Amino acid sequence: MSQAPEVSGGPVVTPVRVVIALCLVAPFVAMLWVGSYAEVEPAFIGIPFFYWYQMAWVLISTVLTMIAYKLWQREQRARRRGAGS
Template sequence: MPDVPEVPVAPEGREPAVTPVRVVVALCLAAPFVAMLWVSSYAKADPAFIGIPFFYWYQMLWVLISTALTMVAYRLWQRDQRARTARRGGADR
């Protein structure tokens, strides 16, 4: 099992809700939305790729990037949940 980073414990004994892993998960899930909502960054025809205007291939590239980022976020979330369950002694299973 890979080393699990130590999560700081809140004064009441509860784990904090916002951890570095959860911030990375949120960024992975938010990045595609920000990229697609910032239309002025890709609303142009050049550079074309194999005859396809930039506007179209850029969006299709984000389909693949979004898939990869969602997979990363899911794996990180699973790892975080397993680590939290293990620290609580497996009480949630």
């Protein structure tokens, strides 16, 4: 039986990359699932839930994107160090 040649340098799924993907996908899922936040109550300082929920996700998305970027940078540095050895 012949074996398929191994592809080196191709995309690899690692736990860190899964976390990065989740950080980047979570805001999209949260915003596209409108039924979960299409409410007026609970209001926060007079702002209906529909609006402050979306504004909260702007901040949450920023933090999640920053986390994903930092994880990506750390993984790339580790890969470069591993390839240089």
